Every structure is written in structure tokens, then in C-alpha cells.
Amino acid sequence: MTQKDEPLPTAKDAGRARLMDELRTASRRYMASYALFNQAVADHLRLHPTDLQCLNLLGLEEEPVTTGRVAELTGLTTGSATRLVDRLERSGHVTRERDTKDRRRVLVRTVPERMAEFGALWQRLNGAYTAMFDGYDDDEIALLIGYMRRTTELSAAQMERLRGGDLAL
Known part of the structure; x- marks a missing residue:
């Protein structure tokens, strides 16, 4: 199909394009605003922003979780999740305890x-x-x-x- 054969954009297409541009701009502002809000809340609580969101996610879990589950929830590697749990433990937000059903497993429990x-x-x-x-x-x-x-x-x-x-x- 040549350029000459291509249909001309309609007013509806142009309106949609404007809306999509506005949506992209609003979305970027929204995400930046939320990231900065999260930082302010974390600062207020003297936590790292990732630690704050980890606590948020742990609060949604019904039971204590393993550090592996913390990694799944946050998308972090298991090593990074371990360091995150270490920080939360030092700050008094979580404790580690042996799983009573499987003593090899360690569970992370919110305080x-x-x-x-x-x-x-x-x-x-x-x-x-x-x-x-x-x-x-x-x-x-x-x-x-x-x-x-x-x-x-x-x-x-x-x-x-x-x-x-x-x-x-």
C-alpha cells in the first residue's frame, strides 16, 4: 500500500492520539508522584522505600513468610531480600522464627x-x-x-x- 492509498486519520483517531499522549504524561506524573510520596513516608518512618513497600506487602499476607517469599513479593534476589529482612529486623518491624512444622525453614513475621x-x-x-x-x-x-x-x-x-x-x- 502506498502513502497515497493509506486512509487519512479521522477526527476520532486524532482525538484518541491526543488522549493517549495525555494519558502517558499523566501516568508518568502519577508514578513519579507516588514514588516521591513513598519516599516521604519511608523518610518519616526512617525506612528505606523498598523496606516500606515490603512491610506493606507483608501486611497483606495471611501468614508469616519465608525470605524466599519476600523475594517473590518484592522482585528482589534472595540475597537482596535477606538484606531487606535484616534491616526490617534491626528496625523492629519483623522477627525471624523457626517454622514449627519444618525446623529447617525460617519464617519472617511482622511485629x-x-x-x-x-x-x-x-x-x-x-x-x-x-x-x-x-x-x-x-x-x-x-x-x-x-x-x-x-x-x-x-x-x-x-x-x-x-x-x-x-x-x-
């Missing part, structure tokens, strides 16, 4: 009092977010939930690609 402090801070911060979300109807909230779940899955896949060297610069 309830420290997690309560962590949760209280999130509660104070979440009030403003809850107020913001009050402006959305149920269908919009469902759309946001779907977006966040899909973004989480895509981010995990992209991190794996980056760590596996699948993306050349």
Missing part, C-alpha cells in the same frame, strides 16, 4: 505493635484519599480497581523483563 504504628500512619494519610474517591461512583471505582490490578500484573511482568535483560537500551 504487631510496629504494624499497628504503620497502619495508624496509613489511616491518617488515607483520609484525604478516601475523600477524593468519594467523588467517584461505583462504576468508576470498579474501573479504577481493574486498572490498578492490571497495572500491578503488567508491572510485575515488566520488572521480570528488565531483570532478565529482555529490554535492550
Whole structure:
């Protein structure tokens, strides 16, 4: 097909292109804003930002986990996950204990009092977010939930690609 034979872009195509450009810009600002917010919360708690998010993820787990699971949750190598758990243990946020069912395994358990402090801070911060979300109807909230779940899955896949060297610069 020659250039002459290609269909001309429609107003709908141009509108979509503008929206996609705006989405890319807004997405970059959103991700930067969240990363900087995460840094501010971590600084407030005197934690490394990765440690903060690890605590966040550990709080979502139903049971204590192995360091291998910490590596899976964070996408870190097992060596880096071990160092992360070491830092969290030194800061009093987690403890290590032998698995009563398999003495060879060591489990990482969050310290309830420290997690309560962590949760209280999130509660104070979440009030403003809850107020913001009050402006959305149920269908919009469902759309946001779907977006966040899909973004989480895509981010995990992209991190794996980056760590596996699948993306050349």
C-alpha cells in the first residue's frame, strides 16, 4: 500500500492520539508522584522505600513468610531480600522464627505493635484519599480497581523483563 492509498486519520483517531499522549504524561506524573510520596513516608518512618513497600506487602499476607517469599513479593534476589529482612529486623518491624512444622525453614513475621504504628500512619494519610474517591461512583471505582490490578500484573511482568535483560537500551 502506498502513502497515497493509506486512509487519512479521522477526527476520532486524532482525538484518541491526543488522549493517549495525555494519558502517558499523566501516568508518568502519577508514578513519579507516588514514588516521591513513598519516599516521604519511608523518610518519616526512617525506612528505606523498598523496606516500606515490603512491610506493606507483608501486611497483606495471611501468614508469616519465608525470605524466599519476600523475594517473590518484592522482585528482589534472595540475597537482596535477606538484606531487606535484616534491616526490617534491626528496625523492629519483623522477627525471624523457626517454622514449627519444618525446623529447617525460617519464617519472617511482622511485629504487631510496629504494624499497628504503620497502619495508624496509613489511616491518617488515607483520609484525604478516601475523600477524593468519594467523588467517584461505583462504576468508576470498579474501573479504577481493574486498572490498578492490571497495572500491578503488567508491572510485575515488566520488572521480570528488565531483570532478565529482555529490554535492550
